[in-house]
Amino acid sequence: MSNDFLTALNLAYEKRDLNALDKLAIPSFRAVNKKNDFRSVLMLSCNNIKHLMKIESLEADCIMLNLEDGVSKQDKPFALVLCAIFLMQHKQSDKKLVVRVNALDDGGYEEIVYLNQFMPDAIRVPKIKNAEEVRSVLALLKDETELHLSIETASAWHNLSSLAVNKKVTAFYLGILDLFADMRFSQSLIQRENPTMLYMLSHFLVTCKSLHVKPVSFVYQEFKNLDEFSMWIALEKSMGYDAKGCISPKQVELVNKMFVNEEAQIQRAHVIIKLFEMHQAEGITGFVDEEYGFIDEPIYKGALAFLGI
Numbered sequence: 001m002s003n004d005f006l007t008a009l010n011l012a013y014e015k016r017d018l019n020a021l022d023k024l025a026i027p028s029f030r031a032v033n034k035k036n037d038f039r040s041v042l043m044l045s046c047n048n049i050k051h052l053m054k055i056e057s058l059e060a061d062c063i064m065l066n067l068e069d070g071v072s073k074q075d076k077p078f079a080l081v082l083c084a085i086f087l088m089q090h091k092q093s094d095k096k097l098v099v100r101v102n103a104l105d106d107g108g109y110e111e112i113v114y115l116n117q118f119m120p121d122a123i124r125v126p127k128i129k130n131a132e133e134v135r136s137v138l139a140l141l142k143d144e145t146e147l148h149l150s151i152e153t154a155s156a157w158h159n160l161s162s163l164a165v166n167k168k169v170t171a172f173y174l175g176i177l178d179l180f181a182d183m184r185f186s187q188s189l190i191q192r193e194n195p196t197m198l199y200m201l202s203h204f205l206v207t208c209k210s211l212h213v214k215p216v217s218f219v220y221q222e223f224k225n226l227d228e229f230s231m232w233i234a235l236e237k238s239m240g241y242d243a244k245g246c247i248s249p250k251q252v253e254l255v256n257k258m259f260v261n262e263e264a265q266i267q268r269a270h271v272i273i274k275l276f277e278m279h280q281a282e283g284i285t286g287f288v289d290e291e292y293g294f295i296d297e298p299i300y301k302g303a304l305a306f307l308g309i
Contacts, residue, residue, distance in 0.1 A: 027117035046079035152178035
């Protein structure tokens with residue numbers, strides 16, 4: 001991002017000039033990241049330019065560009081355009097860039113249509129209820145973009161096994177706080193030893209796995225309590241989870257450390273080295289692989305270093 005562009009961006013946002021901001025959002029092709037081995041999913045509100053500027057430096061495997069909770073009603077139009085601009089600026093990324101739109105009946109459909117021009121890796125729809133709603137989103141969504149769903153309503157829980165209507169639906173996120181509220185469960189039940197909580201974690205995991213959908217465990221809100229967060233991760237890993245939502249870099253660090261699959265990482269490094277060297281022989285040092293995403297020389301060198309070569 002050039003200094004001139006950044007200056008114009010900050011000025012338009014500071015002046016709350018939506019028209020000026022919109023002129024900076026130019027629809028363009030992105031190399032969609034199809035990787036599904038992400039572990040940490042970090043929430044990033046799209047109404048904060050300083051946070052969005054840090055996308056590439058963050059350690060999270062997946063960045064959740066958030067337009068919903070945490071973004072005020074007044075800021076939502078600006079957040080949408082900023083989201084589009086930063087997608088445009090990251091034409092290739094080794095991080096999965098997912099946009100959490102607003103609920104379908106609260107502008108979500110319109111946001112999806114707008115974002116189609118900027119090719120996010122995936123769209124995450126909150127407060128989904130049934131397969132009919134999923135199909136209505138898929139009818140709008142570009143073929144290249146995956147669909148992720150938040151399971152946070154009683155209806156979604158009841159219909160869980162029917163929501164993966166085709167292969168474009170690739171991930172479910174457990175929204176435990178909203179789900180418990182909708183089911184009229186006390187949030188005091190969200191304890192590691194509570195049998196209801198353990199059942200819900202197990203049922204969600206097994207159902208997702210049976211549908212070949214990636215299960216992402218819930219966001220732990222007490223982000224300063226890293227000891228308790230670590231115990232949640234250990235429990236979830238023992239159950240079979242390999243991904244969790246995060247709201248802080250410290251949480252990301254712990255998730256990445258706990259959910260590392262050494263065997264898979266070794267295999268991944270070998271494949272990246274082989275792919276890069278094959279392309280390099282043809283004079284290509286930057287390319288997109290359908291499974292491993294964008295690969296260039298720094299990523300190749302990282303794979304070599306990981307294997308100690």
